[in-house]
Amino acid sequence: xxxKQELHKIVKTWGVDYFxxxxxxxxxxxxxEQGGPVIASYPRAVSVGIExxxxxxxQLPQRDNRAVAINYRQHxxxxxxxxxDYLASQIGSWLQRQGYxxxxxxxxxxxxxxxxxxxxxxxxxxxxAGLGWIGKSCLLVTPEAGPRVRWVSVLTDAPxxxxxxxxxxRCGSCRECLEICPVQAxxxxxxxxxxxxxxxxxxxxxxxxxxxxKAKDAEAAICGLCLYVCPHGRLRNDPPSNG
Numbered sequence: 001x002x003x004k005q006e007l008h009k010i011v012k013t014w015g016v017d018y019f020x021x022x023x024x025x026x027x028x029x030x031x032x033e034q035g036g037p038v039i040a041s042y043p044r045a046v047s048v049g050i051e052x053x054x055x056x057x058x059q060l061p062q063r064d065n066r067a068v069a070i071n072y073r074q075h076x077x078x079x080x081x082x083x084x085d086y087l088a089s090q091i092g093s094w095l096q097r098q099g100y101x102x103x104x105x106x107x108x109x110x111x112x113x114x115x116x117x118x119x120x121x122x123x124x125x126x127x128x129a130g131l132g133w134i135g136k137s138c139l140l141v142t143p144e145a146g147p148r149v150r151w152v153s154v155l156t157d158a159p160x161x162x163x164x165x166x167x168x169x170r171c172g173s174c175r176e177c178l179e180i181c182p183v184q185a186x187x188x189x190x191x192x193x194x195x196x197x198x199x200x201x202x203x204x205x206x207x208x209x210x211x212x213x214k215a216k217d218a219e220a221a222i223c224g225l226c227l228y229v230c231p232h233g234r235l236r237n238d239p240p241s242n243g
Contacts, residue, residue: 002161003098003158003159003160004021004160004161007046007091007094007095007160010094011048011087011090011091014087014090015050015083015087016048016049016050016087017049017050017051017145017149018047018048018049018050018051018126018131018142018149018151019046019047019048019049019163020046020047020048020126020129020130020131020163020164021044021045021046021047021129021160021161021162021163022044022045022047022124022125022126022127022128022129022153022162022163023043023044023128023162024040024042024043024044024045024125024128024155025043026128026166026193027124027128027193028040029194030121030124030193030194031120031121031124034115034117034118034119034120034121035119035120036119039103039119039120039155042101042103042155042156042157043157044155044156044157044158044160044162045120045125045128045129045153045154045155045156046091046095046153046154046156046160047122047125047126047128047129047131047151047152047153048084048087048088048091048151048152048153048154049126049131049142049149049150049151049152050080050083050084050149050150051145051148051149052076052080052145052148052149052150052227053075053076054148054233056071056072056075056076057072057076057148057224057227057228057233058228058234059071059072060072060222060224060225060227060228061225061228063222063223063224063225066217066220069219069220069221069222070219070220072222072224073219073220073221073222076224077108077150077222080107080150081107081108081150084107084150084151084152085104085106085107085152087152088104088105088106088107088152088153088154089104091104091154092104092154092156095154095156095158098158100156100157100158101156101157101158102154102155102156102158103154103155103156104152104153104154104155105118105119105120105122105152105153105154105155106118106152107122107150107151107152108150115203116203116204116206116207117197117203120153120155122140122151122152122153123138123139123140123151124193125151125153126140126149126151126153127140127166127167127191128166129162129163129164130162130163130164130165130166130167131163131164131167132149132167133166133167133168133169133170133171133191134169134191135147135169135171135177135191135230136171136174136175136177136178136186136188136189136190136200137177137178137181137186137226137227137230138186138191138197138200138201139177139226139227139230141170141171141230141232141233142232143167143170143232145232145233146227146230146231146232146233146234147226147227147230147232147233148227148230148233169190169191170232171190174231175188176229176230176231177226177229177230180225180226180228180229181225181226182209182223182225183202183205183206183208183209184202184205185201185202185203185205185206185209186200186201186202186226187199187200187201187202188200206223209223210223
């Protein structure tokens with residue numbers, strides 16, 4: 001059993017739904033611009049994901065109900081992020097014990113208020129690991145659960161075999177995430193690694209919208225409608241249309 005197979009076997013026992021290894025050289029310039037030279041110095045990333053509970057996500061159209069909003073914020077966001085951060089710490093420690101460098105990236109922590117972004121894109125890592133594609137909502141969309149998955153990454157120099165090639169986009173002509181967005185934050189442009197995020201997503205509109213909600217009720221400040229509406233997750237029992 002090689003190191004990747006051994007790690008995959010271990011993380012499955014920790015409750016991981018998605019596991020992959022990304023070749024970060026495919027997006028070096030974008031990673032360097034977002035995270036700087038230390039982040040960009042790692043050649044690979046371990047990408048792991050936990051599928052959200054559909055019973056919680058399916059209630060998001062009723063998010064004005066405070067009980068619905070708080071349940072989603074707690075179990076669809078905060079607890080899942082804690083689980084992911086714990087997994088990243090465990091994976092990082094395991095890789096270090098094998099003699100390799102490992103840098104866990106927090107699952108949901110902004111480090112740049114001007115760009116409104118983290119130090120590294122977990123969605124990009126999952127995409128490069130072949131676990132899904134980046135849709136028009138700028139979310140990572142999986143074939144099995146749509147965008148109803150949260151992600152975390154561990155950067156490493158361990159000689160792990162890359163899982164798969166990046167997955168081709170399967171959104172087709174679907175525009176449901178664009179149309180449901182309360183602030184029209186998405187442009188509908190397809191993901192291209194060479195283009196800045198602003199080409200596809202107006203993060204400042206989302207940020208101001210959340211600020212307004214937090215000012216009214218910080219505990220119940222959620223949206224998630226683009227995550228809810230995606231046919232690849234919402235119509236789980238039927239094959240999603242490709243437009």
